[in-house]
Amino acid sequence: MERLKIGEQTFYWLNGGVTHLDGGAMFGVVPKPLWSKKYPANERNQIELRTDPIFFQLNGKNILIESGIGNGKFTEKQRRNYGVNEEADIEESLKTLGLSRNDIDIVCMTHLHFDHACGLTIPTDDGFESAFPNAIIYTSQIEWDEMRNPNMRSRNTYWSENWEAIQHQVQTFQHEIMIENAFQMVHTGGHSNGHAIITGECNGEKWVHMADLLPTHAHLNPLWVMAYDDYPMNSIFQKKKWLDEMMQSEAWFLFYHDAFYRALKWDKDGNICAEVKR
Template sequence: METMKIGDMELFWLNGGDTHMDGGAMFGVVPKPLWSKKYPVNDRNQIELRCDPILIRWNGLHFLVDSGIGSGKLTDKQKRNYGVTEETKLEESLAALGLQPADIDYVLMTHLHFDHASGLTKLEGEKLVSVFPQAKIITSKIEWDEMRAPNIRSRNTYWKENWEPIADQVVPFEESIEVIEGIQLHHTGGHSNGHSILTLTSQGETAIHLADIMPTHAHKNPLWVLAYDDYPMTSIPAKQKWQAFAEEKNAWYLFYHDAIYRAVKWDEDGQITHEIKRETGR
């Protein structure tokens, strides 16, 4: 399990499952000869995308960033379509840290697409229940509203199984929210209308998690946006804005999906100066 510290905050990457999605869709209009130099692709034109939540331990509280793809909820067809080779092992990851799902105080949802939100609920017998029964689940109001009433495009990823059992735990916010001093969510839109990003600050150090407007280190270029983005022309200025913030703060970039890096820092020339790589074979 990879770990790091941002000031006094402790961060741990948990096992939320693995997907393999179409590389062309993940890089939009960027030609394959360009993006394939920056991120590995298999012979089916798929790229590996982890779905690994970040646990933050801070001021005696436990925060979880997104929830993984869940376990025992996907059909065989869905597993094939999304290239799922591993489902969530979140409870095992928490147990390795001496924790249980009931110890999570907050779940910070960048957005509610299936690969981020399916781990919020699980089957007990034939009934779906909350995985984190004591947690407040924070998400933007726009995202929460669309989750419950998706449009013709978004209904393929906003599933009632992922929200109905946890509806009374959700705390929606408007433009931004400081969950606790040093931990903030900011609505950006772009990837989804309600998409949000996360900033962490402690002891003069900063980290930023741009979620799915920058799902991997290979998406650093502001113009490299996903075909999956509902509003790509919103994603681009949002990336520019928050990358400028990160440069000013000399911030770490944190990743949920990246199969190579958990966190990186770049210099002014775009070269990686600090890195935490994902351990493979776990």
């Protein structure tokens, strides 16, 4: 289990499973000869994308960023289309930390697409139950509204089985929210209308999880955005804004999807100057 210490804060990456999605879709209009130099594709033109939640402890609370892809929720067709050859094993990851699902106090969801939210619920004989029954689940109000009432495009990624069992645990925010007086979630839009990022500071060191505005290290160029983005111009604007601010602050960038880096820092010229590899 990889870990990163920022100030007095230690972040751990749990095993949330893996997907393999179309490289062309992940890099939008960027030609393959350019993006494939930075992030390799398999014979099906798919790129590996981890879905590993980030765990940390703060003020006596056990906190997750994102929830993984869960276990037992995909049909064979979905497993094939999404390139799922490894599902989540959150229980085992938490066990190595001396914890269980019941010990999670807070789950921060940047957005609720299936590859981030499938881990929020567990299949049962009668339907689905909460995977983290004692947790407050934070997400933006816009995201929560669309999750429950998706449009013809978004209904393929906002699944009822991922929200119905946890709706009593959800706490929403409009523009931003400070959590535990230590880190904040900020609504950005872009990838989805309700997309948010998460940023914090510990002992003078900053960190940021830009979620699907910056899904991998290869998406550093602000113009390299996904075809999956609902509002690509918003993605570009927000991505540039936060990249400029966080790189200037020498912040750590934490990844959920990257198959090669768990976290890294870039200098002002875009060169990697510190890293935690997978």
